[in-house]
Amino acid sequence: MLRIGLIGAGRIARVHARSIAQNPSTTLAVVGDVVLEAASDVASAHGARATADVDSVFADAEVDAVVICSPTPLHVDHILAAVRAGKPALCEKPVAMDSAAVDELRRRLAEAGDSAPAVMMGFNRRFDPSFQAVHDAVEAGEIGTLEQVTIISRDPAAPPKEYIAVSGGIFKDMTIHDFDTARYFLGDIATVSALGQHLDPELADTGDFDGAIVTLANAAGVSATITNSRHCASGYDQRLEAFGTLGSLTADNVRPTTVRRNTATLTEAQDPYLDFFLERYEAAYARELGAFVAAIAQGRRPSPGIEDGAAALRVAEAAAESARTGAVVRL
Template sequence: MLKLALLGCGRIGQVHARSIGQLAGKARLVAVADAYEPAAQELAAASGAEVRSSAQIMENNDIDAVIIGTPTDTHYQLIHEAAAAGKAIFCEKPIDMSADRIRACINAVTKANVAFLTAFNRRFDPNFSNIQARIASGEIGDVELITILSRDPSPPPISYIKSSGGLFRDMMIHDFDMARFLLGEEVTSIFAVGSSLVDPKIGAAGDIDTAAV
């Protein structure tokens, strides 16, 4: 059984904890950590896990893999610590805001020879994976155009927007990955437009809520 630790007990951390709870017999949430200890205590009580510091999680051999669901600006340090500790890593996207720091993370996990997966969950959705398989087999034929529409039911908190990277890096990153996944090709050119058309507060925070790429 895979023994997991969760770093970050906020909204997405709670989602991951519930998902782990559905993997009885395959994986178990052993420990959780969060800078806000009441959040860690609450999630630990709900999931049957222990509350530990991130350092304790890295140091202990009873953890096989870590799930990093903390704010983006903390990913870099946690990835390096987990890689050095020999833990497999599942990290929320984006890995970081800096391409150089992302490359440094890739180098760290490669050097440590640990498994690493970014949270592009759509790749594992049966509907998307079925489309990809049909494209790869040639059943659909030559693909000339892929149109992807994504909508969130409600906007995230303004405080989250300021640290998340905004619409392109936090939400549409899934669409960028899906285009690469479905076609098996890399991007060669990009055109993008966007504006704040739904919630003026998002525009005031320096982001957009509507975009076409």
């Protein structure tokens, strides 16, 4: 039984707390958040301890591994704290606010040496059953040579403006998931071209895009196209198509039921998409935790790792640059 310390007690921390509680190989030992009330709230739901002294979680003798759900600016510090404490960590995306911070992290990790405990990045979509099935079928050669990947990724509604203000921008905050999905299929990205959109007038004063079209290609010329929007009337729109020489594979949205309605004006109408990431990616979060636990148990480096986080972040920075300048950015 792997005893897990949870760093942070926000929205995503609750998702992980639940996965930890339901996984037969893990137990939630302690939740650390500077807001003790939040930590207690999450902890008590699963019979765990709570503390406002976040650093104490890393030192806790009853903790075997940590799941880092703190604000992004603290990720590097918390990853390093886990490594120093000799505890494997599963860290939410993105790995840091910018690539400079990642370089510093890399330098510090190098000092820790090869024996340092593993860090896994929380790119949960790699563990979505449908996306993974498409990926594995592509890897198995089912559609021949992969040529074009099309990703549609739209949130149901924009987060509060206060969140957007400190999010690092749409590419690092939202598209980062899709960049990782693109890398999941294409490997390293060679070129990035992006169009940013200001769709919702209500968000104009955030200075951030709330829509984006990004075209990526790897060195072999395989493309990935990402379409993002901060809003979608029908729910959390998460789809993917992989096209190759022998055919194509798609992963569709998920709905709460299989019900279809037929009336005088429409037929085969289904439910809106599952909304939001907690519901849509519930299985993905659980399987992500399972992969983390299995890697630790088997002494393997978990995947995706910090370099995957670093690569997705570089693509995000390149996309932001391309959206600003209009030029393709080569990595």
